[in-house]
Amino acid sequence: MVERYYNELWGFLRGQLHDGDAAGDLAQEAYARALGAQAAGRETRDFRSLLYRVARNLLVDRHRRARVRQHTDIDEWHGLRAPDASQPENAAASGQHVAAMLAVIEGLPPRCREAFVLHKFEQLPHAEVAARMGITRNAVEKHIIRALLACRACDDRYNRR
Numbered sequence: 512m513v514e515r516y517y518n519e520l521w522g523f524l525r526g527q528l529h530d531g532d533a534a535g536d537l538a539q540e541a542y543a544r545a546l547g548a549q550a551a552g553r554e555t556r557d558f559r560s561l562l563y564r565v566a567r568n569l570l571v572d573r574h575r576r577a578r579v580r581q582h583t584d585i586d587e588w589h590g591l592r593a594p595d596a597s598q599p600e601n602a603a604a605s606g607q608h609v610a611a612m613l614a615v616i617e618g619l620p621p622r623c624r625e626a627f628v629l630h631k632f633e634q635l636p637h638a639e640v641a642a643r644m645g646i647t648r649n650a651v652e653k654h655i656i657r658a659l660l661a662c663r664a665c666d667d668r669y670n671r672r
Contacts, residue, residue, distance in 0.1 A: 516559055517542070520566060527570055537573070541566040576652075608669050615665040619658055626651050627658035 517538060524534035524541075545562045548555065555561045616624060622644065629640045630651070637655075641648045 516562055520562060523563070524566060524570070528573075537566060537569050541569055544569075608666075611665055611669055612662060615661050616658070619661060622646075623654040623657050626654035630655055631658075 520541065521531075521534050521538045524537050525531050528534050528537070541562055544565045545555075545558065548561065548565075549558070616627065619627065626640050626644060626646075629635045629643060630637065635643070637648045637651045641651045644651070
């Protein structure tokens with residue numbers, strides 16, 4: 512069964528990802544999950560259809576994770592920087608901006624704040640934050656996105672003054 516559809520599935524995934532290595536990895540994962548579903552007793556009349564449905568779901572998951580990484584990449588988003596406080600006239604404004612950001616972070620739900628602080632301030636990777644908090648990486652990513660959006664909204668409000 513593996514040999515029967517592998518090249519076809521790999522070609523489909525390569526067309527979607529434009530990356531042969533990533534397509535191979537995703538095809539392997541799709542096979543593992545589809546075969547696992549069969550081994551678990553899930554009745555499958557059409558293995559090919561199951562295989563493609565699993566592969567499409569994996570593609571969707573991959574795109575979602577890529578979007579999350581894009582939103583949480585602090586190097587691409589400079590909104591959390593405080594204004595330059597080296598000038599005397601900026602010192603007070605900078606202090607107010609920092610205080611506003613800290614208030615936003617303090618106002619986050621506790622688990623959201625914990626994930627954000629562990630990731631952004633203690634610089635822990637998502638996997639380690641998830642392990643420490645006893646939650647999934649996906650939950651960590653959602654918490655971090657929520658916190659970043661709150662910080663960005665604060666920054667936008669501050670910069671409109």
